[in-house]
Amino acid sequence: MFGAVIHAPGDVRYEERAEPTIEQPTDAVIRTVAACVCGSDLWRYRGISEVQEPTPIGHEYVGIVEKVGDAVTTVKPGDFVVGGFTHSCGRCATCRKGATCNCENGGGYAGCQAEMIRIPNADGTLVVVPGPVDDDLIPSLLALSDVMCTGWHGAVSARVQPGSSVVVVGDGAVGLCAVLAAATMGASTVIALSRHADRQAVAHEFGATHIVAERGDDGIARVKELTDGIGADCVIECVGTQDARLTAVHACRKGGDIGLLGIPHGDLPLGQLFWDNKGIKGGPAHVRAYLPALLDLVLARTINPGRVFDLELPLSEIAEAYAAMDERRAIKSLVRP
Numbered sequence: 001m002f003g004a005v006i007h008a009p010g011d012v013r014y015e016e017r018a019e020p021t022i023e024q025p026t027d028a029v030i031r032t033v034a035a036c037v038c039g040s041d042l043w044r045y046r047g048i049s050e051v052q053e054p055t056p057i058g059h060e061y062v063g064i065v066e067k068v069g070d071a072v073t074t075v076k077p078g079d080f081v082v083g084g085f086t087h088s089c090g091r092c093a094t095c096r097k098g099a100t101c102n103c104e105n106g107g108g109y110a111g112c113q114a115e116m117i118r119i120p121n122a123d124g125t126l127v128v129v130p131g132p133v134d135d136d137l138i139p140s141l142l143a144l145s146d147v148m149c150t151g152w153h154g155a156v157s158a159r160v161q162p163g164s165s166v167v168v169v170g171d172g173a174v175g176l177c178a179v180l181a182a183a184t185m186g187a188s189t190v191i192a193l194s195r196h197a198d199r200q201a202v203a204h205e206f207g208a209t210h211i212v213a214e215r216g217d218d219g220i221a222r223v224k225e226l227t228d229g230i231g232a233d234c235v236i237e238c239v240g241t242q243d244a245r246l247t248a249v250h251a252c253r254k255g256g257d258i259g260l261l262g263i264p265h266g267d268l269p270l271g272q273l274f275w276d277n278k279g280i281k282g283g284p285a286h287v288r289a290y291l292p293a294l295l296d297l298v299l300a301r302t303i304n305p306g307r308v309f310d311l312e313l314p315l316s317e318i319a320e321a322y323a324a325m326d327e328r329r330a331i332k333s334l335v336r337p
């Protein structure tokens with residue numbers, strides 16, 4: 001079978017790889033229906049994270065179960081499934097608290113941009129999508145594998161409630177999904193920080209009530225104008241750079257909450273957060289915990305997170321799928337074998 005392998009920054013190739021097999025009785029092997037490139041894949045593509053050796057890449061997928069190990073009971077060959085960007089056992093004490101991303105027996109994947117994928121901990125990881133699955137829903141189902149559940153996690157971490165005012169820092173696929181999550185939770189004011197017309201349009205479709213294109217102090221001043229002069233109840237930070245994290249701190253009102261989703265770079269002003277009673281929470285999303293409820297919203301066509309995909313290519317053109325995102329010609333690239 002074929003799949004994507006990253007060899008070096010800027011060098012992702014479509015190559016023949018060993019076909020995955022059942023290695024543990026708790027494994028499933030799925031035949032990929034769609035996969036996609038993540039903003040976090042770009043860290044290696046851009047040389048910000050190291051590529052030590054040629055490595056299969058990708059962690060977002062939907063597919064059809066091909067075979068399962070003897071211990072697997074909740075999915076069977078032929079099922080259409082979606083899973084998160086980490087696998088989780090579903091049984092350990094941490095999973096039972098809903099913190100599935102931090103499963104005591106879990107881990108990540110290498111190589112989901114491929115024709116076939118081995119899924120460890122299949123019972124605790126995969127969710128069956130009841131069929132038949134409409135083809136036009138596939139992008140939104142795929143978005144549940146990471147970006148929609150991650151945006152949701154940001155809104156949960158920032159304690160968004162009906163009537164909240166919310167600022168979303170970052171207009172990539174996760175930021176846009178955070179807008180959708182906040183609006184779906186009933187926020188009355190959703191302010192998207194974005195300078196790109198195509199992303200502003202998606203933010204509006206997803207429920208943003210205001211767009212702020214200004215940056216730095218001017219952006220914070222605009223946010224305060226829209227929030228009774230004090231800043232937002234909830235801020236969802238989806239970038240991770242020092243500038244973005246400080247913007248999140250300054251856009252949050254005293255006594256408000258900040259949900260962090262961007263992979264952290266730089267330090268937060270903990271003293272200021274303390275004296276201002278601003279809450280900080282966040283991290284990688286507990287996708288498996290959020291999946292069932294968000295799947296229902298997608299199947300009911302209440303939410304359409306697949307709107308973040310604005311480029312679809314055959315898997316064989318995975319190199320272009322990366323280049324388009326790297327050069328910001330695409331918000332997010334979907335690939336199909």
Ligand SMILES: [Zn+2]
Pocket residue numbers: 038039040059060085146147
């Ligand atoms: Zn991802």
Ligand SMILES: [Zn+2]
Pocket residue numbers: 088089090091092093094095096102103104105106
């Ligand atoms: Zn677990």
